[in-house]
Amino acid sequence: MRDIFLADAHLRHPADANYQHLLTFLEQQRGHLRTLYLLGDIFEFWVGYRHVVFAPYVPLLESLRRLRQAGTDIVYVEGNHDFHLGPYFAEELGCRVLTTGEGVDLDGRPVFIAHGDLVNPRDRAYRLLRRTLRSLPLRLLLQLLPPDWTWGIAHCASRQSGKGHLAKRRRWVPEQMLAEHANRRFAEGYQAVVTGHFHAPWLQRNPEGTVVSLGDWLDQYSYAVWEDGEFRLETFAPWPSLS
Numbered sequence: 001m002r003d004i005f006l007a008d009a010h011l012r013h014p015a016d017a018n019y020q021h022l023l024t025f026l027e028q029q030r031g032h033l034r035t036l037y038l039l040g041d042i043f044e045f046w047v048g049y050r051h052v053v054f055a056p057y058v059p060l061l062e063s064l065r066r067l068r069q070a071g072t073d074i075v076y077v078e079g080n081h082d083f084h085l086g087p088y089f090a091e092e093l094g095c096r097v098l099t100t101g102e103g104v105d106l107d108g109r110p111v112f113i114a115h116g117d118l119v120n121p122r123d124r125a126y127r128l129l130r131r132t133l134r135s136l137p138l139r140l141l142l143q144l145l146p147p148d149w150t151w152g153i154a155h156c157a158s159r160q161s162g163k164g165h166l167a168k169r170r171r172w173v174p175e176q177m178l179a180e181h182a183n184r185r186f187a188e189g190y191q192a193v194v195t196g197h198f199h200a201p202w203l204q205r206n207p208e209g210t211v212v213s214l215g216d217w218l219d220q221y222s223y224a225v226w227e228d229g230e231f232r233l234e235t236f237a238p239w240p241s242l243s
């Protein structure tokens, strides 16, 4: 049995190619997967209501439900686009929801998993925004706004924040931040660190531990597999090869 780690699908509409490929991929995994680790930003926008889910996400939720029925555990770490996952994911789907990064045990090895949006302690502006989006007043406001409005506002805001990412990338090099973050975790005793968020697939085996950056499921279709005590990065081939 194996575990799969996947992040940053930024799903919008079931007809989109990346959405379809994710459904196909998860269907192929059914019955062969011990734990599916979703490391955030699987949805372009998710905010949790108790009895409401956004209609475009129903096909993925059904696919996750089928995985659960086949015996797969699902751990969902909230990203910067999907938060307040609570009620639906925990109670309806029986997932383990983590609001920030946390340590997990993989066959006796301590591994730190996180979305990756908090790896840079110098990005104070983002930390403030993150706290605000998750604050009680904003949660209450979201309960009052009609979900269709929230959906519209969120998609508009995520288009705006996409423009800011390029400027940040020029100021802070992801590989360097991830390496510094991983070193701090290795010093705490973790043997591997797995994150998403930066849309950059790479895996580095250092003497201190393994660093895994997942890439994305937008157009790279990269993911990590934990099997036989080791991580490896793989790429889903959406179309069968012609050779």
Ligand SMILES: [Mn+2]
Pocket: 008, 040, 041, 079, 080, 081, 115, 117, 196, 197, 198
């Ligand atoms: Mn992200």
